[in-house]
Amino acid sequence: MERQNTDIRQEQIKQAVLDIIYTDGLKNLSTRNLAKRIGMSEGAIFRHFPAKQDIILSIIKDVHTDFIGELRKIATSPQEPELRLRKFVCETVNYLTKNKGITMLLFSEASHNNDSSMKGSLQQIFNCQKKLVSKIFLDGIAAGTWDRGIPVESLAMLYMGIPVSLNIELILSGGEFHADNFCSSMMQLLLKILTK
Numbered sequence: 035m036e037r038q039n040t041d042i043r044q045e046q047i048k049q050a051v052l053d054i055i056y057t058d059g060l061k062n063l064s065t066r067n068l069a070k071r072i073g074m075s076e077g078a079i080f081r082h083f084p085a086k087q088d089i090i091l092s093i094i095k096d097v098h099t100d101f102i103g104e105l106r107k108i109a110t111s112p113q114e115p116e117l118r119l120r121k122f123v124c125e126t127v128n129y130l131t132k133n134k135g136i137t138m139l140l141f142s143e144a145s146h147n148n149d150s151s152m153k154g155s156l157q158q159i160f161n162c163q164k165k166l167v168s169k170i171f172l173d174g175i176a177a178g179t180w181d182r183g184i185p186v187e188s189l190a191m192l193y194m195g196i197p198v199s200l201n202i203e204l205i206l207s208g209g210e211f212h213a214d215n216f217c218s219s220m221m222q223l224l225l226k227i228l229t230k
Contacts, residue, residue, distance in 0.1 A: 115174030
């Protein structure tokens with residue numbers, strides 16, 4: 035078997051971490067289980083990441099780059115607010131469905147290890163999502179599409195419950211989860227609240 039480059043191996047390691055957390059729980063995330071899952075030695079894992087914490091930090095960096103970066107593009111695009119909101123909600127659902135375990139990982143690691151830098155990163159991710167979805171709400175209100183009486187900050191906090199609900203659905207669904215249906219349901223709920 036030919037050796038794979040570092041970038042590919044690092045992605046495999048990070049994806050295996052998320053898979054283990056999702057299927058077996060955070061308590062079963064060990065370098066031994068990780069090595070077994072991807073078919074490499076524990077030593078090989080440490081050649082790609084000096085410590086387990088470095089894997090977690092790399093995943094958090096990916097969330098900033100891939101997820102928040104995409105949400106930022108959607109929120110700041112010139113499209114009408116309702117279309118942007120739909121894309122924003124669906125991007126959230128699709129990203130978290132594709133990266134099962136990410137929500138559990140971020141909240142569990144930050145709180146379990148009481149790591150201030152990790153908590154800071156998580157706070158930044160959380161605040162960015164709230165700020166970006168609030169921008170969409172405010173743009174729709176400014177355009178006269180949505181109700182001016184909506185408390186935007188409160189609605190942004192309600193929106194932040196979507197990843198938590200999604201996580202519960204993913205765990206309880208046993209593989210029978212339909213992201214499109216979930217996305218549509220969340221969008222309908224938000225529009226009922228926003229519409230004049």
